[in-house]
Amino acid sequence: MVASIHPLIDNGLVKGDPNFAGGTLYCHCPSDQVVIALTSNIAHNHACGCSKCWKPRGALFSIVGVIPRNNVSVQANESKLIIIDPSAVIQRHACRDCGVHLFGRIEQPHAFHGLDFVHAELSDQKGWQEPQFAGFVSSIIEQGFDPKGMDGVRAKFKSVGLDTYDALSPPLMDLLATFAAQKAGVKFANL
Ligand SMILES: N[C@@H](CCC(=O)N[C@@H](CS)C(=O)NCC(=O)O)C(=O)O
Numbered sequence: 001m002v003a004s005i006h007p008l009i010d011n012g013l014v015k016g017d018p019n020f021a022g023g024t025l026y027c028h029c030p031s032d033q034v035v036i037a038l039t040s041n042i043a044h045n046h047a048c049g050c051s052k053c054w055k056p057r058g059a060l061f062s063i064v065g066v067i068p069r070n071n072v073s074v075q076a077n078e079s080k081l082i083i084i085d086p087s088a089v090i091q092r093h094a095c096r097d098c099g100v101h102l103f104g105r106i107e108q109p110h111a112f113h114g115l116d117f118v119h120a121e122l123s124d125q126k127g128w129q130e131p132q133f134a135g136f137v138s139s140i141i142e143q144g145f146d147p148k149g150m151d152g153v154r155a156k157f158k159s160v161g162l163d164t165y166d167a168l169s170p171p172l173m174d175l176l177a178t179f180a181a182q183k184a185g186v187k188f189a190n191l
Pocket residue numbers: 048049050051052053088089090091136139140142
């Protein structure tokens with residue numbers, strides 16, 4: 001039995017509603033919360049084991065999805081937002097008081113430019129897309145997880161129907177590689 005992967009994975013997935021139209025995210029402060037409005041559902045929702053994505057207390061993984069940046073707006077307490085690492089590709093905007101990440105944004109040319117990264121668990125509404133895969137799984141070792149436990153972690157994901165990768169899923173890796181090829185002026189062979 002593995003420690004908590006994430007509360008939204010541990011007891012099996014709850015399917016989202018494909019017609020869900022979005023909702024509101026709140027940081028974890030007891031008062032004066034940062035409030036974010038999302039005007040659509042999220043996509044490519046997934047578990048991320050990397051050290052940079054926000055994880056709830058006790059969880060080995062983050063759950064993070066993307067949404068067009070035009071569908072994201074700060075409704076309250078914007079002054080509490082700080083950028084965790086301005087030199088990172090993803091500028092993670094976090095509440096300076098409770099540490100929760102409200103949205104991550106890419107400002108440089110990138111395959112995922114125009115998409116913000118958000119944690120739908122910060123909303124009380126139901127219907128957000130359920131996780132689709134687990135990425136950066138081996139990265140939890142870098143944060144102190146015993147490598148001997150990795151088979152158990154991957155087996156747990158498999159048991160809830162999720163494939164595991166050590167970077168992103170094949171379609172997303174293909175998007176990143178396509179962007180890199182185009183940037184380098186590579187011509188695709190017409191095979
Ligand atoms: N093994 C590294 C992986 C970090 C990483 O590459 N994270 C991915 C998934 S979120 C990424 O795209 N990072 C870009 C960024 O953080 O700006 C870690 O755990 O810190």
